[in-house]
Amino acid sequence: MKLKFFSALFAVALWLIAAPLPAQDLGPQIKKFKDGIYVYVGKNLNSNCGIVVTQEGVVLIDSGHNPTDSRAIADAVKKITPLPIRFLIDTEPHPDHTTGHFVFSPPATIIAAKGAGESMLARDKADPDRNRKLAESSPEMRAAFEGYRMVLPHVEYRDRMTLNVGERTFELYYMKNVHSEADSAVWLPKERVLFSASAVVVEQFNVFRPNVNIPDILAAAKMMKALNPESVIPGHGIPGTTKIFDDSERYYALLLERVGKLAREGKSLDEIQKTVKMPEYDGWATKERYPGNIEAAYRAVQGK
Amino acid sequence: MKTKFSLAVYLAALGLWLAAPASAQDLGPHFKQVKDGIYVYAAVLNEANSTIIRTSDGVVLIDAGQSPKDSYVVAAAVKKLGSDPVRFVIHTEPHPDHVMGDFVFSPPAVVVAASGASASMKQSESFSPARIERETAKSPEMRDAFKGFRLVPPHVEYRNRMTLTVGERTFELYYLKNVHSEADTAIWLPKERVLFTAASVGVKRFGNHRPFVSIPDTLDAIRMMQALKPEVVIPGHGVPGTAKILDDMENYYDALMKGVTAMVKQGKSLDEIKKELKVPGTEDWEGKDRFPNNIEAAYRAVKGN
Numbered sequence: 324m325k326l327k328f329f330s331a332l333f334a335v336a337l338w339l340i341a342a343p344l345p346a347q348d349l350g351p352q353i354k355k356f357k358d359g360i361y362v363y364v365g366k367n368l369n370s371n372c373g374i375v376v377t378q379e380g381v382v383l384i385d386s387g388h389n390p391t392d393s394r395a396i397a398d399a400v401k402k403i404t405p406l407p408i409r410f411l412i413d414t415e416p417h418p419d420h421t422t423g424h425f426v427f428s429p430p431a432t433i434i435a436a437k438g439a440g441e442s443m444l445a446r447d448k449a450d451p452d453r454n455r456k457l458a459e460s461s462p463e464m465r466a467a468f469e470g471y472r473m474v475l476p477h478v479e480y481r482d483r484m485t486l487n488v489g490e491r492t493f494e495l496y497y498m499k500n501v502h503s504e505a506d507s508a509v510w511l512p513k514e515r516v517l518f519s520a521s522a523v524v525v526e527q528f529n530v531f532r533p534n535v536n537i538p539d540i541l542a543a544a545k546m547m548k549a550l551n552p553e554s555v556i557p558g559h560g561i562p563g564t565t566k567i568f569d570d571s572e573r574y575y576a577l578l579l580e581r582v583g584k585l586a587r588e589g590k591s592l593d594e595i596q597k598t599v600k601m602p603e604y605d606g607w608a609t610k611e612r613y614p615g616n617i618e619a620a621y622r623a624v625q626g627k
Numbered sequence: 628m629k630t631k632f633s634l635a636v637y638l639a640a641l642g643l644w645l646a647a648p649a650s651a652q653d654l655g656p657h658f659k660q661v662k663d664g665i666y667v668y669a670a671v672l673n674e675a676n677s678t679i680i681r682t683s684d685g686v687v688l689i690d691a692g693q694s695p696k697d698s699y700v701v702a703a704a705v706k707k708l709g710s711d712p713v714r715f716v717i718h719t720e721p722h723p724d725h726v727m728g729d730f731v732f733s734p735p736a737v738v739v740a741a742s743g744a745s746a747s748m749k750q751s752e753s754f755s756p757a758r759i760e761r762e763t764a765k766s767p768e769m770r771d772a773f774k775g776f777r778l779v780p781p782h783v784e785y786r787n788r789m790t791l792t793v794g795e796r797t798f799e800l801y802y803l804k805n806v807h808s809e810a811d812t813a814i815w816l817p818k819e820r821v822l823f824t825a826a827s828v829g830v831k832r833f834g835n836h837r838p839f840v841s842i843p844d845t846l847d848a849i850r851m852m853q854a855l856k857p858e859v860v861i862p863g864h865g866v867p868g869t870a871k872i873l874d875d876m877e878n879y880y881d882a883l884m885k886g887v888t889a890m891v892k893q894g895k896s897l898d899e900i901k902k903e904l905k906v907p908g909t910e911d912w913e914g915k916d917r918f919p920n921n922i923e924a925a926y927r928a929v930k931g932n
Contacts, residue, residue, distance in 0.1 A: 379734070409737075410782075429684075432714075432737050434783070440792065477715075477792055478739070478783055485784040487745060 349399045356554050356562065357514050361403065363387060363396050368527055368559050368608060370419045372396050373518055375511070377489030380409035383431070384509050384518045385558070386423035389457065390467035393423025410434060410488060412495065413476060414520035414558050415503040416442040418453065424474035434486065435476035436497045436505035443475060479505075496546070498522050500539035502529065502558070508543070510550055517552035523571040525560025527608040531615040537575050537623040544568045574604060575620075582620040592621050654704040661859045661867050662819050666708075668692070668701055673832060673864045673913060675724040677701050678823070680816075684794030685714035688736070689814055689823050690863070691728035694762070695772035698728025714793060715739055717800065718781060719825035719863050720808040723753040727762075728772075729779035739791065740781035741802045741810035754778050784810075801851070803827050805844040807834065807863070813848070815855055822857035828876040830865030833909070833917040836924040842880050843928055849877045880925075882906050887925040897926050 354362050359376035365388050373384030374396065381400055387393040400408060411431045413421055416439035424433055447453075458468040478484075486493040494510040501522035509518040521529065522543045529540075547555075548568045556562040578601065585595045596617050659667045664681035674693040679686055679701060686705055692698040705713055713732045718725055718740040726748065729738055752758060763770040783789075791798040796816060803811040806827035814823040826834065827848045834840075852860075853873050861867040883906055890900045901919050909918075 430735070437788075437790065475792060478785075479790040479792070480783075480785045481788045483742075483786045484789065485742065485745075487780055487782050487784070 349402055350395070352395070353399055354562065356556070357516060360511075360514060360516055361399070362556050362562055363392065363399065364561065365392065365559060368524075370559055371556055371562070373509075373556055374400060374403065375491065375493075376404050376406065377491045379489035380406045382410045382412065382486070382488055382491070382493065383408055383427060384412050384556075385414055385420045386411055386427060388419045389464065390423050390426060390471065391463055393426040394467045396423075397426055407431075410486060412486070412493065412507065412509055412518075413439055413505075414507050414509065414518055416440070416446075416476075416505050417503055418443075418446060420558070422454065422457075422471075425470060425472050428474050432478065433474060433476040434478040434480070434484075434495070436495070436507045437479045437481045439479055439505035440475040442504040443473065447473060498539075498543040498546075500534055500536050501543050502535060503532075504534070508547055510547075510552070512550075515551070515553040516556065517547055517550060517554065518556045519547055519558070519567070521558035522547070523557060523567055525557050525563065525567055525570075526606065527560065528604075528610065528612040528616055530609075530612050531619040535619065537579065537619050541572065541575060544571055574601075577601065577603070578616060578620045579623060582617060583624040586621060586624045592618060595621060654707055655700065657700070658704060659867065661861065662821055665816075665819065665821060665859075666704065667861055667867050668697070668704065669864075670697055670700070672866070673829075675864055676861060676867070678861060679705055679708065680796065681708060681711060682794030682796045686711045687791070687793055687796070687798065688713055688716045688732060689861075690719055690725040691716055691732060693724050694769065695728040695731060695776065696769055698731040699772055701728075702731055712736075715791060717791070717798065717814055718744055718810070718812065719814065719823055720811050721745075721747040721751075721781075722808055723751070725863070726779075727754075727776075730775060730777050733779050733782075737783065738779055738781040739783040739785070739789075739800070741800075741812045742784045742786045744784055744810035745780035747809040748778060748780055803844075803848040805839055805841040806848050807837075807840060809839075813852055815852075815857070817855075820856070820858040821861065822852055822855060822859070823861045824852055824863065824873070826863035827852075828862055828872055829914070830862055830868065830872055831875075831909075831912045832865055833912055833914040833921055835914070835917050836920045840924055841928060842884060842924050846877065846880050849873050849880070853877070879906060879909060882908075883921060883925045884928065887922060888929050891926070891929050897923065900926065 352363050354364055356362060361374040363372040365371050369388035370385055372387045375382045387396050408427050408431045411427050411433045413435040416435060421443060458465050480495060482497050484495045492512060494512060496508040498506040498508055506520045506522060508520055522540055548565050554562060555564055555567045557567060581599050582595055585598060596614050599617055657668055657670045661667055666679045667676050669676045675690055677692040678689040692701050713736045716729060716732050716736045716738045721740060721744040748754060759776060763773045785800060787802050789800045799815040801813040803813055803825060811825045811827060813825055827845055853870060857870055859867060860869055860872045862872060886904050887900055901922050904922060
């Protein structure tokens with residue numbers, strides 16, 4: 324009888340040790356979306372990081388905005404599971420998604436779309452002091468940068484690839500001209516969870532570089548919506564549903580309509596940038612990017 | 628003084644010898660070093676090759692060996708070469724003579740293949756318990772080697788192209804369509820000018836042409852690989868060599884296609900072609916039982932099927 328009692332007690336203790344921690348125990352930034360799928364939601368629209376636990380180890384989607392975030396993510400993973408981080412998928416190669424690679428690799432294998440390594444090297448060359456300045460921003464940041472080295476992706480795929488880890492499948496889709504030089508959407512078909520990269524953002528204006536264009540963003544949003552995801556986790560911003568795509572489509576449709584009307588009237592880009600207002604989106608962040616959005620819309624209506 | 632000096636020199640030499648990585652000869656009679664840090668293994672001529680490639684960031688294997696017994700020989704060689712872990716295994720194809728020994732290396736190795744490899748492996752009868760039992764019954768050594776066997780479907784399945792960077796080395800992967808299996812990959816090391824052709828070509832050996840294998844696609848693959856201008860060519864099976872391996876196979880398929888085309892024009896049936904056609908220069912080739920299916924593939928191509 325006594326033996327049975329202790330066996331039961333032992334089983335309960337074992338369950339308590341083995342049971343995954345609820346998300347609230349992992350700190351305020353970590354949200355649980357599905358069984359074994361967590362998101363470290365960046366503060367103030369900083370980049371998100373997905374934590375996906377499989378029977379064969381952990382897969383991260385991005386490595387956090389800064390190394391301080393990467394260290395917090397590494398600590399959270401340790402609390403969630405004793406399994407190692409085996410793979411890290413970059414949704415884009417920009418430093419706010421990739422500086423923290425060194426925290427996880429080795430042993431993690433890093434996967435990205437073709438061009439990611441080249442993009443990382445080019446950015447580092449263009450701004451070689453970025454990390455030094457960032458490290459000097461606080462004692463915590465300095466500590467988090469300890470052991471820093473640039474870790475380029477091991478795997479660079481073109482167009483499409485599949486990653487199989489344990490019971491989970493990750494479908495990677497290269498998205499052309501949506502944000503960076505190498506953007507990947509990451510789709511978990513069984514779980515119906517989609518990481519949409521920075522192709523669309525939530526309640527903020529996106530940054531438009533010369534290679535980015537609105538028709539390609541709309542095509543990517545349409546492709547991702549067609550996957551019919553239950554959860555959509557953007558590169559930056561609060562995770563949600565396909566409403567994120569709907570909101571984005573509505574915004575670009577309105578922007579294209581207003582810019583198109585003025586362009587057809589023969590107005591110059593400068594005049595359009597001064598004239599076009601989007602009061603419906605006054606609450607959105609990163610307003611300094613709005614002129615870039617108008618310029619992209621102007622290029623699109625001109626067919627460029 | 629002189630004695631002390633001699634002893635120091637002797638000890639230093641001994642230390643250097645002990646610390647130096649093993650040479651290809653030290654790895655055993657079936658290993659051949661084709662470039663610095665690149666060793667090709669096959670225990671028996673025309674069994675699947677398995678290649679060890681050392682990098683500053685660990686070892687990359689190209690195929691896991693003909694059988695798990697070979698995989699353990701390769702694993703032992705990796706240990707002899709140094710303490711580097713096997714970080715990646717790249718499949719040139721998903722058939723059992725290339726992938727059965729994946730479990731010896733993974734985990735921790737990440738297995739990489741072309742899209743369709745997992746599906747091919749999961750559907751194949753070659754990995755069924757009955758088949759594994761038959762394999763293990765071949766010898767006590769084989770039974771030992773199969774201990775702990777489990778099918779390891781590739782972690783990474785790319786489509787069309789991908790690049791793997793490990794330490795100082797770059798591996799360019801090219802999907803080869805309809806050349807041998809359901810998921811064939813050529814692997815190109817551009818800095819080393821070393822090419823792994825998969826089983827798209829053989830060395831003085833007829834390829835096995837399954838119904839989906841196409842000679843025009845195989846010729847396209849051969850020409851794509853020739854254009855890379857490799858110095859060293861390592862086929863899926865057979866002795867490594869130079870671009871001559873590609874040239875010889877191109878010549879063979881050209882001659883085969885010309886021969887079949889001429890006979891079709893003469894109104895000959897497939898059966899008649901199989902009985903009559905000879906391709907000069909292949910008299911000493913191995914795998915003659917496959918020649919009829921080579922003719923079938925050429926016949927399909929000529930007929931546009």
